[in-house]
Amino acid sequence: MLLELTDVAKRYGQVTALRGLSGQIGVAGRRIGLLGPNGAGKSTLLKLLLGLTPFEGEARVLGLDPRRDALAIRDRVGYMPEMESYLAGMTAVQLCAYAGELSGLPRAAAMERAHAALYLCGLEDKRYLKVETYSTGMKQRVKLAQAVVHDPELLFLDEPTNGLDPAGREEMLALIADLPARRGVGVILSSHLLPDVERVCDEVMVLAAGRLEFTGTIGALRGDSEERFAVRVKDGLDKLAGALAAAGLDARRDGEELSLLLPGGDTDAVFAAARAAGVQIRHLAPLKRSLEAAFLEKVKA
Amino acid sequence: MTAVVLEDVSKWYGQVLGVANVSLTVGPGITGLLGPNGAGKTTLMKLIAGLLRPSRGRAAIGDAAPWSDLAARRRLGYCPEHEGIYEELTGLELVTAMAELSGMSRRRARERAEAALVDLGLADAMNRRLGGYSKGMRQRAKLAQALAHEPEVLLLDEPLTGCDPIARESLVARIRDLGAAGKTVLVSSHVLHEVEALTHDIVVMFRGRVLAEGDVYRLRELIDEHPHRVRVECDRPRALAEALIGEDHVTRAAFEDGAVELMTRVPDKLYDAIPAAAAARGVKIRALTSPDNNLQAVFEYLTEKK
Amino acid sequence: MTPRAEIHDLGYEPYRGARTPPARRFLTVARNVFAVAWGSRWGVKLPFIISVSTFVGASVVMYVARNRLFDMVRERGAPIPRAEQIIFFAFTYGFELAAYVLAAVVACAAVANDLRLGAFQFYFSRPLRARDYLAGKLLGLALVIGVPLFTGPVLLAVVRVCFAEDAAQAVSLLPVIPRAALLGLLGTAAFVLPPAALGALLGRRQPAQALFVVYFVVLTNAALAMAAVLKVPELSLLDVGHDVQVVGRALFGVGGGWPNVGPWPAAAALAVVCALSLAALWWRVAKAETSELGGS
Numbered sequence: 001m002l003l004e005l006t007d008v009a010k011r012y013g014q015v016t017a018l019r020g021l022s023g024q025i026g027v028a029g030r031r032i033g034l035l036g037p038n039g040a041g042k043s044t045l046l047k048l049l050l051g052l053t054p055f056e057g058e059a060r061v062l063g064l065d066p067r068r069d070a071l072a073i074r075d076r077v078g079y080m081p082e083m084e085s086y087l088a089g090m091t092a093v094q095l096c097a098y099a100g101e102l103s104g105l106p107r108a109a110a111m112e113r114a115h116a117a118l119y120l121c122g123l124e125d126k127r128y129l130k131v132e133t134y135s136t137g138m139k140q141r142v143k144l145a146q147a148v149v150h151d152p153e154l155l156f157l158d159e160p161t162n163g164l165d166p167a168g169r170e171e172m173l174a175l176i177a178d179l180p181a182r183r184g185v186g187v188i189l190s191s192h193l194l195p196d197v198e199r200v201c202d203e204v205m206v207l208a209a210g211r212l213e214f215t216g217t218i219g220a221l222r223g224d225s226e227e228r229f230a231v232r233v234k235d236g237l238d239k240l241a242g243a244l245a246a247a248g249l250d251a252r253r254d255g256e257e258l259s260l261l262l263p264g265g266d267t268d269a270v271f272a273a274a275r276a277a278g279v280q281i282r283h284l285a286p287l288k289r290s291l292e293a294a295f296l297e298k299v300k301a
Numbered sequence: 302m303t304a305v306v307l308e309d310v311s312k313w314y315g316q317v318l319g320v321a322n323v324s325l326t327v328g329p330g331i332t333g334l335l336g337p338n339g340a341g342k343t344t345l346m347k348l349i350a351g352l353l354r355p356s357r358g359r360a361a362i363g364d365a366a367p368w369s370d371l372a373a374r375r376r377l378g379y380c381p382e383h384e385g386i387y388e389e390l391t392g393l394e395l396v397t398a399m400a401e402l403s404g405m406s407r408r409r410a411r412e413r414a415e416a417a418l419v420d421l422g423l424a425d426a427m428n429r430r431l432g433g434y435s436k437g438m439r440q441r442a443k444l445a446q447a448l449a450h451e452p453e454v455l456l457l458d459e460p461l462t463g464c465d466p467i468a469r470e471s472l473v474a475r476i477r478d479l480g481a482a483g484k485t486v487l488v489s490s491h492v493l494h495e496v497e498a499l500t501h502d503i504v505v506m507f508r509g510r511v512l513a514e515g516d517v518y519r520l521r522e523l524i525d526e527h528p529h530r531v532r533v534e535c536d537r538p539r540a541l542a543e544a545l546i547g548e549d550h551v552t553r554a555a556f557e558d559g560a561v562e563l564m565t566r567v568p569d570k571l572y573d574a575i576p577a578a579a580a581a582r583g584v585k586i587r588a589l590t591s592p593d594n595n596l597q598a599v600f601e602y603l604t605e606k607k
Numbered sequence: 608m609t610p611r612a613e614i615h616d617l618g619y620e621p622y623r624g625a626r627t628p629p630a631r632r633f634l635t636v637a638r639n640v641f642a643v644a645w646g647s648r649w650g651v652k653l654p655f656i657i658s659v660s661t662f663v664g665a666s667v668v669m670y671v672a673r674n675r676l677f678d679m680v681r682e683r684g685a686p687i688p689r690a691e692q693i694i695f696f697a698f699t700y701g702f703e704l705a706a707y708v709l710a711a712v713v714a715c716a717a718v719a720n721d722l723r724l725g726a727f728q729f730y731f732s733r734p735l736r737a738r739d740y741l742a743g744k745l746l747g748l749a750l751v752i753g754v755p756l757f758t759g760p761v762l763l764a765v766v767r768v769c770f771a772e773d774a775a776q777a778v779s780l781l782p783v784i785p786r787a788a789l790l791g792l793l794g795t796a797a798f799v800l801p802p803a804a805l806g807a808l809l810g811r812r813q814p815a816q817a818l819f820v821v822y823f824v825v826l827t828n829a830a831l832a833m834a835a836v837l838k839v840p841e842l843s844l845l846d847v848g849h850d851v852q853v854v855g856r857a858l859f860g861v862g863g864g865w866p867n868v869g870p871w872p873a874a875a876a877l878a879v880v881c882a883l884s885l886a887a888l889w890w891r892v893a894k895a896e897t898s899e900l901g902g903s
Binding site: 035036037038039135136137162163164165166167168169170192193194195234265266267268271274275280281282283284285286292295296299300 | 338437464467468470573576580600
C-alpha cells in the first residue's frame with residue numbers, strides 16, 4: 001500500500017484546502033495518477049504527506065506516519081518538482097550525487113548512483129555539463145534523475161512532461177512507464193495532460209475542491225463498456241448510419257464517428273451493413289471515453 | 302474571409318536560420334502548427350504577425366504585408382507563447398490598452414475588452430492584478446488580448462500550455478467557435494492530443510522548413526515507407542491471418558492472445574479484405590483498430606531522423 | 608563441469624547499504640557550499656592571492672620588526688607597531704579585503720540563488736529541516752570566509768610565537784593566538800551573516816551584491832564622515848567592518864582608529880547586526896520550507 005488516508009483534512013485559517021480524504025491508494029497498481037484542477041489541493045496533499053505541514057486525520061505513506069516519521073518518509077520518497085529546480089554552478093553529476101548524499105547515501109555510493117541515475121534518464125553524454133546550460137528537456141531529465149538517485153520506494157512526479165516537445169514527451173513517458181518494472185518503485189504522477197496519465201498509470205485519484213472524488217482504476221473512471229462501440233469509416237459515415245438503421249441498430253453520429261450499442265458485442269451486423277452500403281470500416285472497437293471527458297464529469301458533478 | 306499567404310519566406314538571425322523557403326497558404330478555419338523545439342514555429346508566427354521582417358520572400362495577410370502595413374496588423378490577433386505580461390495591471394487594463402493600440406477609441410476598446418474577458422470566463426478576475434493570476438487565467442487573458450479588437454486572423458502560440466483540464470476544455474471550445482465562425486486560426490502546440498481535439502488540418506515544421514501540410518489522415522496514407530498496422534481482435538486470429546497472408550500487400554502478421562496485428566503497404570485493400578476473409582472463414586471480429594491512425598504516429602514518422 | 612555463463616543486469620540496482628543519520632546531513636550542505644565556492648573562478652582565486660600575499664608579507668614584516676633596533680626607536684616615542692600588532696594590520700588591510708570579495712561573491716549568492724532557482728524544493732523534499740539547511744549553509748560560508756579571516760590571523764599568531772627569541776618570550780606571546788582567533792571569529796560572523804541575509808531577503812544574487820557593495824563602499828564611509836562632522840562617534844557603530852576593527856584594536860592594543868567608541872559598544876553593535884541577520888535568514892528559510900514545495 002502506497003498511501004492510506006483516514007479523514008485527512010487541512011485548513012488554512014478560514015479556508016479549507018482538504019476535507020475528509022479517505023482511501024487506500026496503490027491497491028491495483030503501482031502507478032497512480034493524481035488528477036485535479038488548479039487549486040484542488042494537490043500540492044497541499046503532497047506537503048502533508050511529506051510532513052511539511054500539520055493536518056487533521058490520519059495518514060500513512062509507505063506505512064509511515066508523516067507526523068512522527070517525516071524524515072524517514074522523505075528518505076524513501078523521491079520528488080520531481082514541476083517548477084525549475086537546480087543549484088547554481090553544479091554539473092548534473094554533482095547535483096545528483098549531492099541529492100543522494102542529502103538523502104543519506106555515503107559519498108562514494110552517492111557518486112556511483114548519480115551516474116547510474118543519469119544513464120537511466122538518458123543523459124550519459126551530458127553528465128559533466130552545468131545544469132544551467134541545459135535545454136528544457138534535459139533539465140526535466142535531471143529533475144527525474146535527482147528524484148531516483150537515492151533509490152526511493154515512491155516517486156512523486158509533478159507535471160513531468162511540462163514544456164517538452166512531442167519526441168521529448170514520448171521519451172519521458174516511456175522512462176516513467178519503465179520505472180516500476182525495472183525498479184519496483186511506486187509512482188504518483190500529477191498531470192494536467194490526461195493522455196499522459198492514461199498512457200502511464202493503472203490507477204487514478206481525482207481531487208476536486210479539496211475532496212477525493214474518485215479512487216480506482218482508469219477503466220472504472222472512464223466507465224468502459226463492452227457493448228457500446230465506436231465506428232469510423234473511410235468515406236460515407238451517413239450512408240453507414242442509414243444502413244445500420246435499416247438493420248434495426250440505433251447509431252448516433254458523434255463528430256467523425258458513429259456510436260452504437262451492440263448487445264453481446266456482436267459486430268457481424270455492422271460489417272454486413274457496411275458491405276450493403278459499400279462503405280469501408282477503418283475502426284470498430286468498444287467505445288473508450290477519453291479520460292478527459294470522464295474526469296470533467298467527475299469534477300463538475 | 303482572410304487568408305494568410307507566405308511566398309518563399311526565409312528568415313535568418315545573423316548566422317542562425319529561423320525558417321527557410323516557406324511557401325504556405327492558411328485559409329479560414331483552424332490549422333495546427335506542429336514541430337519539435339527549434340523547428341521555427343514561433344518565428345513563423347512572428348513573421349505572419351509582422352513582428353519580424355522576412356529576410357527574403359513575402360508574408361501577407363489578405364494582400365497587405367504585416368511588416369510594413371499597420372492596417373494589416375489590425376486585422377490580426379497574436380497570442381504569444383511567453384508572458385510579456387505586466388504584473389501590475391489588471392486584466393481589464395491590459396486588454397483595454399492592447400485594443401486601443403489596435404486603433405480603437407478608448408470607450409470602444411474598454412467595451413470590447415470587457416466583452417472578451419467575460420466571454421473567456423474572467424468576469425470575476427478582470428479587475429484583479431495579473432500578478433495574482435494562475436497559469437490558466439493568464440492564458441485566457443492573453444487570448445482575450447488577441448481577440449478584443451475582433452481580428453480576422455488569429456495566431457495562437459502554445460495557448461493551452463499549463464492549463465488544467467477545465468480551463469483547457471473551455472479554451473478549446475472557444476477556439477473551435479472561432480474556427481467555425483470563419484476566422485483564420487493558426488494554433489501551435491507541443492501536445493498533439495490538444496491539436497487533435499481542434500483540427501485535422503496541420504502544418505508540420507521541421508528544421509525551419511515546412512515538412513508536411515494538409516489533412517492528418519491523408520498525410521498518413523502518403524507515408525509509405527512505414528507499413529500501416531491494423532489490429533484485429535477476434536476469436537480465431539490464426540485462421541483469419543491464414544486467409545489474409547496470401548495477399549501480396551500484407552507484409553507481416555504478429556499474434557497476441559486473441560488478436561492479430563497485420564502490416565500492409567496498401568491499407569485500402571486490407572480494410573476491404575479483413576471483413577471479407579472473416580465472413581468467409583466464419584471468424585467473429587470483436588474489434589478492428591489501427592495504432593497508426595493518429596497524429597502522434599503521423600508526427601513521429603514525419604519527423605523521424607532521416 | 609558445466610561451463611559458467613552469466614549475464615549481468617546493468618540496470619539500476621536497489622541501494623541496500625546504511626544511510627547516514629539525518630542529524631549529520633547539514634555537514635553535506637556545508638561541504639557543498641565550500642566545494643561550489645572553490646569551483647567558481649575569480650571569486651575565489653583573487654581572495655586566495657590576496658590572502659597568501661598578505662600572509663607572506665606580514666610574516667616578513669614581523670620577522671624584521673622583532674629587531675632590537677625598532678624597540679629602541681619605539682621607546683623614544685616613534686609610532687612603530689610591535690611585531691604581534693602586525694597581525695591586526697594584516698587582518699584589517701589584507702584578510703578583510705579578501706573576505707570582502709568572498710562575501711560579495713559567495714555569501715550574497717548562497718541563499719539568493721537557491722530561492723531564484725527553486726532549490727528549496729530540492730532540499731525540503733529530502734530529509735532536511737530548515738535548521739539543517741541553515742546550519743549547513745552558514746557553516747559552509749564560515750569555512751569559505753574563515754580561510755582568510757580566521758585561519759589567516761591565527762597562523763600569523765603562530766608564526767609570531769615561532770619567531771620568539773627564547774622560550775620565556777614564546778610563553779608570554781601565547782595569548783596572541785586566542786586573541787587572533789577571537790578577532791577571526793568576529794570578522795567571519797560579520798562577513799557571513801549580513802550578506803547571506805541580504806541575499807535571502809532580496810531573493811536574487813545581483814541586487815544583494817549591489818546593496819552589499821553600496822553598504823561597504825558608500826554607506827559605511829558616509830556614517831564615518833557623519834560621525835566626524837556631527838561629532839557623534841556612535842554613528843560609526845553602523846559600520847560593521849569598523850566595529851570589528853575597533854574590537855581588534857582593543858585586542859591587540861593598537862590605539863587610534865577614530866571614531867573609536869570602545870570595544871564593548873562595538874561588540875554589542877556587531878552582535879545586534881548578526882542577530883538581526885540570523886533572524887531574517889531563519890524567517891525566510893522557514894517560510895520556504897512550507898511554501899515552496901508543489902508550487903503555490
